[in-house]
Amino acid sequence: MSRNAKINTLLLILVAALAVIPLALGLGDGKEEPFAGADAQAEAAITELKPDYEPWFAPLYEPPSGEVESALFALQAALGAGVLAYYFGVRKGRRQGAAQALARAAATGAPEAAGSPEAAEAGRTGPARES
Secondary structure, three states, rough: OOOHHHHHHHHHHHHHHHHHHHHOOOOOOOOOOOOOOOOHHHHHHHHHOOOOOOOOOOOOOOOOHHHHHEEEEEEHHHHHHHHHHHHHHHHHHHHHHHHHHHHHHHHOOOHHHHOOOOHHHHHHHHOOOOO
């Protein structure tokens, strides 16, 4: 097993443990909402400390139920993960393309493969641009 595979396996086990341990230990038992979000807990604490508190502003959209709210949150998380994955994929693709261009230039004996500023720029940002 390669070093990367071992690290990935360890990370997967840690993530699974983070999901399972709170359920296995019964954390949250005896509460009305065992795994309520921080917003709900803060609202409950504020209401307990100062019952006449008035919020500064109201939400723009109030979902009709907790299930819809959870679904919207999951959709937001999925879209964010998609944007990050796209960014890292494009970045890796550009880096690989630049490396392939440098390798091709070195194989053909092009002068920019010898370490000119254009070759250095191509290695950082992509293929060299002509001015």
